[in-house]
Amino acid sequence: MANSALLSELQEAPSLFEAFLARFFHESAERYAYGPLFEPLYLDMTEFVGRRGKRIRPLLLLGAYRVFGGERTLSDNSLLKAALSLELLHAFILVHDDVIDRSERRRGLSTFHKLVEERMGKQDGAARVGENVAMVVGDMLFALALETLRAADFPAERRDAALAHFLRYITDTGAGEVSDILLGTRDIARVSEEEIARMYTLKTTRYTFEAPLVLGALLAGAGEDALSELSRLIEPVGLAFQIQNDLIEYQKFKGVNRLRQTDLLEGKKTLLLRAAYDQLGDLDRSFLQLCLSTRTSNDTSVSKIEQLIDKSGAVASQSARMNELFRLAETEVANSSLTPDQRAGFRELISQIWRQTQHTGAD
Amino acid sequence: MANSALLSELQEAPSLFEAFLARFFHESAERYAYGPLFEPLYLDMTEFVGRRGKRIRPLLLLGAYRVFGGERTLSDNSLLKAALSLELLHAFILVHDDVIDRSERRRGLSTFHKLVEERMGKQDGAARVGENVAMVVGDMLFALALETLRAADFPAERRDAALAHFLRYITDTGAGEVSDILLGTRDIARVSEEEIARMYTLKTTRYTFEAPLVLGALLAGAGEDALSELSRLIEPVGLAFQIQNDLIEYQKFKGVNRLRQTDLLEGKKTLLLRAAYDQLGDLDRSFLQLCLSTRTSNDTSVSKIEQLIDKSGAVASQSARMNELFRLAETEVANSSLTPDQRAGFRELISQIWRQTQHTGAD
Numbered sequence: 001m002a003n004s005a006l007l008s009e010l011q012e013a014p015s016l017f018e019a020f021l022a023r024f025f026h027e028s029a030e031r032y033a034y035g036p037l038f039e040p041l042y043l044d045m046t047e048f049v050g051r052r053g054k055r056i057r058p059l060l061l062l063g064a065y066r067v068f069g070g071e072r073t074l075s076d077n078s079l080l081k082a083a084l085s086l087e088l089l090h091a092f093i094l095v096h097d098d099v100i101d102r103s104e105r106r107r108g109l110s111t112f113h114k115l116v117e118e119r120m121g122k123q124d125g126a127a128r129v130g131e132n133v134a135m136v137v138g139d140m141l142f143a144l145a146l147e148t149l150r151a152a153d154f155p156a157e158r159r160d161a162a163l164a165h166f167l168r169y170i171t172d173t174g175a176g177e178v179s180d181i182l183l184g185t186r187d188i189a190r191v192s193e194e195e196i197a198r199m200y201t202l203k204t205t206r207y208t209f210e211a212p213l214v215l216g217a218l219l220a221g222a223g224e225d226a227l228s229e230l231s232r233l234i235e236p237v238g239l240a241f242q243i244q245n246d247l248i249e250y251q252k253f254k255g256v257n258r259l260r261q262t263d264l265l266e267g268k269k270t271l272l273l274r275a276a277y278d279q280l281g282d283l284d285r286s287f288l289q290l291c292l293s294t295r296t297s298n299d300t301s302v303s304k305i306e307q308l309i310d311k312s313g314a315v316a317s318q319s320a321r322m323n324e325l326f327r328l329a330e331t332e333v334a335n336s337s338l339t340p341d342q343r344a345g346f347r348e349l350i351s352q353i354w355r356q357t358q359h360t361g362a363d
Numbered sequence: 364m365a366n367s368a369l370l371s372e373l374q375e376a377p378s379l380f381e382a383f384l385a386r387f388f389h390e391s392a393e394r395y396a397y398g399p400l401f402e403p404l405y406l407d408m409t410e411f412v413g414r415r416g417k418r419i420r421p422l423l424l425l426g427a428y429r430v431f432g433g434e435r436t437l438s439d440n441s442l443l444k445a446a447l448s449l450e451l452l453h454a455f456i457l458v459h460d461d462v463i464d465r466s467e468r469r470r471g472l473s474t475f476h477k478l479v480e481e482r483m484g485k486q487d488g489a490a491r492v493g494e495n496v497a498m499v500v501g502d503m504l505f506a507l508a509l510e511t512l513r514a515a516d517f518p519a520e521r522r523d524a525a526l527a528h529f530l531r532y533i534t535d536t537g538a539g540e541v542s543d544i545l546l547g548t549r550d551i552a553r554v555s556e557e558e559i560a561r562m563y564t565l566k567t568t569r570y571t572f573e574a575p576l577v578l579g580a581l582l583a584g585a586g587e588d589a590l591s592e593l594s595r596l597i598e599p600v601g602l603a604f605q606i607q608n609d610l611i612e613y614q615k616f617k618g619v620n621r622l623r624q625t626d627l628l629e630g631k632k633t634l635l636l637r638a639a640y641d642q643l644g645d646l647d648r649s650f651l652q653l654c655l656s657t658r659t660s661n662d663t664s665v666s667k668i669e670q671l672i673d674k675s676g677a678v679a680s681q682s683a684r685m686n687e688l689f690r691l692a693e694t695e696v697a698n699s700s701l702t703p704d705q706r707a708g709f710r711e712l713i714s715q716i717w718r719q720t721q722h723t724g725a726d
Binding site: 032035037099100136139143147160171177183185202 | 394395397398400401404459462463483486488492495496498499500501502503505506507509510513519523526527530531533534537538540541542544545546547548558561565
């Protein structure tokens with residue numbers, strides 16, 4: 001379809017999606033009628049998924065569906081179900097991730113485990129109960145994501161292939177999360193740039209960018225060749241978005257609220273941190289390693305890490321790398337086997353996400 | 364099929380299943396080739412699932428498939444995949460459950476999170492890393508369970524219905540786990556017998572008994588009527604097995620190793636405990652409540668709880684209730700709409716599990 005028509009159609013997608021999401025949770029309530037013990041948790045699930053995220057995954061799926069010639073309108077229930085399945089997958093991943101990272105805030109409100117903990121008041125072990133319940137509710141959101149995709153009415157072969165891809169992306173994401181946890185236990189000198197980039201791709205690019213594009217195209221009827229072309233093209237784009245996210249997270253809290261520099265405090269290995277390490281002299285490197293190894297929510301050490309990152313010039317070099325990756329992606333798209341309309345559509349979808357996320361990240 | 368033929372065929376099922384399982388993990392290694400960071404975890408997954416459990420879920424599925432007229436032999440790869448999907452589901456649930464309960468041992472060896480923790484040596488935060496990794500690996504086993512069922516070659520409609528049921532059982536199990544966690548935070552006086560029984564059904568009966576029977580029958584071609592009859596018939600049986608499990612767990616550690624009475628120490632609400640509370644006098648009740656509320660791994664309070672449970676006569680009354688439930692189930696089966704051969708097969712499958720589990724539980 002022509003680019004301008006695509007654009008004007010996609011403008012309606014967010015409101016269509018939000019309306020569908022609200023209806024979906026309303027209609028699924030009966031399905032979760034497990035009695036009074038579970039009732040407040042279903043409301044929490046509804047509230048949590050309903051929080052206004054950017055919905056980049058569902059919107060990318062809808063966009064890719066149209067770019068690859070899918071004929072249904074964006075208000076089609078089954079198409080919206082497929083889109084929703086990705087937001088539910090995202091919710092499941094966020095709930096578990098927030099337990100892993102012990103995060104307290106998500107989309108401006110309490111994380112899921114904190115919601116549960118808060119409701120318990122001052123009771124003994126409330127924090128642990130919150131984490132345990134969040135783990136199980138995450139599992140239930142995972143099941144719901146799959147149920148929702150399964151319930152989408154598409155030709156059997158396409159839906160089946162979509163399920164297979166979906167499960168594969170979940171496994172990749174899990175491998176990325178495990179890498180993130182394990183790299184977090186190592187000294188920065190023993191984590192290579194390649195390991196971090198690989199972790200980013202597995203942990204985030206796969207389910208955030210590749211899954212929506214591939215599933216959207218697949219449901220529209222694209223063949224295996226087009227799907228692998230999409231997977232190849234999206235990898236540098238995904239990495240560029242992750243670098244952008246590193247920079248946003250770093251700038252957001254720098255000097256303002258150091259105790260929210262949770263990535264640094266948790267020992268996360270980011271490309272920004274690794275670049276800083278690479279670009280510092282020997283003495284500063286040792287100092288950086290020392291500050292990172294204290295692992296306490298200590299304003300002084302976070303402040304020192306910030307000084308070292310700033311001094312290293314890593315912010316500038318990572319910005320440059322991000323731009324380079326976008327340029328690379330552009331060249332790859334131009335030389336790809338996609339049709340001119342598909343290329344234009346692909347570019348348009350990426351720039352739309354860029355506009356949406358450049359100040360606040362991709363959640 | 365005739366009962367004796369069924370029996371002799373099922374005798375071969377365990378060795379067929381173990382051989383298939385070993386081959387499956389060997390062949391799936393490539394699929395999990397996420398690099399050196401993930402390699403030891405894949406070996407852990409293989410080892411964990413490979414531990415000799417009783418495999419009652421896969422064996423029940425294979426049995427139900429034959430009882431309901433399925434025509435493939437038990438060595439059929441797709442049938443074995445469907446059976447395996449239930450063992451993978453069980454592994455996922457165990458990994459998460461062990462994190463929730465902070466259990467240290469599973470099938471005579473370390474729980475999954477302990478395996479990971481142990482490999483990290485004395486490193487800071489090793490326990491937390493173990494739990495986090497186990498949570499994610501649990502998610503990956505969940506995905507693998509679904510992939511395995513999806514990859515089983517059955518007529519499209521049956522396989523699709525099997526997936527739908529499977530997901531539904533996972534959600535039920537989650538609701539049961541959440542109930543277990545939340546009931547654990549309440550005083551025993553404020554937890555009713557009905558709530559505990561309902562929790563048992565959701566948390567364990569669904570995926571342990573109902574799922575294998577229903578999926579086996581469904582893949583064999585049974586209609587919706589037979590499937591709901593199976594769901595109805597299995598509920599009292601499942602509850603009886605749970606009561607048996609309470610009694611086994613209690614007797615296993617009584618007086619011998621009180622600090623392994625983890626259910627008691629964790630505040631779990633069991634039917635045995637609730638029966639003890641019901642059957643004690645006022646003074647003993649308050650004493651029981653007090654001991655339960657200390658929540659420390661304290662040999663004296665566990666010993667006192669044991670004395671009170673023994674004094675209450677709950678062990679005898681729960682044994683009687685278990686037998687009553689089995690009798691009830693027998694009557695229901697006799698009056699059911701199943702054919703005589705199906706009834707005989709159902710009975711045979713249940714008594715086989717009974718023989719397997721009566722001393723050591725259903726794991």
